[in-house]
Amino acid sequence: MKTWLLKSEPSAFSIDDLERRPGHTEPWDGVRNYQARNLLRDQIKRGDQAFFYHSSCPQPAIVGVVEVASDRRPDPTAFDPAAAHYDPGSTPDNPRWYLVDVRFLRRLRRPLPLAELKTHPELAGLPLLQKGNRLSVMPVGAAEWAFILSLE
DNA sequence: GCCAACGTTGGC
DNA sequence: GCCAACGTTGGC
Numbered sequence: 001m002k003t004w005l006l007k008s009e010p011s012a013f014s015i016d017d018l019e020r021r022p023g024h025t026e027p028w029d030g031v032r033n034y035q036a037r038n039l040l041r042d043q044i045k046r047g048d049q050a051f052f053y054h055s056s057c058p059q060p061a062i063v064g065v066v067e068v069a070s071d072r073r074p075d076p077t078a079f080d081p082a083a084a085h086y087d088p089g090s091t092p093d094n095p096r097w098y099l100v101d102v103r104f105l106r107r108l109r110r111p112l113p114l115a116e117l118k119t120h121p122e123l124a125g126l127p128l129l130q131k132g133n134r135l136s137v138m139p140v141g142a143a144e145w146a147f148i149l150s151l152e
Numbered sequence: 153g154c155c156a157a158c159g160t161t162g163g164c
Numbered sequence: 165g166c167c168a169a170c171g172t173t174g175g176c
Contacts, residue, residue: 009174033159056174114175132157134173 002043003145005128006066006102007136015052015064015107022088024104025069029077032097034046036137041098044137049105050141051148053106053128061111062148069099109152122147 006028008014018026031037045068076097077083091095117123127138138150146152 007174060175073170132173134158 001069002045002048003142004039004044004048004068005049005053005062005138007053007055007138007139009056011057014054015066015104018052018066018102019104019107021104025101027075027099028102029075029099031075031099031136031138032085032087033134033136036135039071039137039139040100040107042094043139044068044072044100047079050095050102050108051145054111059111060114062108062117063111064107067102067103067105069103072098072100075099112151116149116151120147120151 010016013026022117028040032042038084048068050066050068051062052066053062054060074090075085075097078087078090078095078097079092080086081088085097085137087096114128117126118129123129123144126140126144127133127135
């Protein structure tokens with residue numbers, strides 16, 4: 001099992017929204033960045049776990065743990081002219097963008113704010129903390145995963 | 153709202 | 165292929 005971090009703006013889709021979905025599960029659609037796409041398409045597997053991170057909000061923080069609940073498949077919202085992230089360059093015959101289903105597992109006992117994560121030298125290598133990193137899907141190493149869980 | 157840091161686009 | 169312009173992300 002590999003471990004990841006998924007960003008979402010809670011005003012658009014929060015961990016509360018995920019928990020309320022039928023089966024606590026939601027397609028993680030709308031990823032339109034090639035680096036993140038490559039992770040979704042090639043590396044993220046059913047059964048992997050990920051931190052759910054709230055970004056662009058009063059307190060950016062890791063708020064919970066989710067599970068990858070499906071194999072990857074083409075992102076159908078890319079084919080839909082009415083969808084926010086429609087991409088005419090992506091077709092069912094030759095899809096450009098992918099998604100996986102994500103299932104709520106649990107909330108952390110307390111949110112772990114970005115500001116707090118930054119204070120721990122153990123997390124200096126975490127992609128989330130690298131300057132200028134805007135990826136919405138990022139890897140989390142096993143040691144960092146365990147360390148973050150120890151902070152709850 | 154500001155601004156730094158990226159990614160993308162398009163002229164050449 | 166270069167690079168300026170522009171758009172987006174996201175913390176503060």
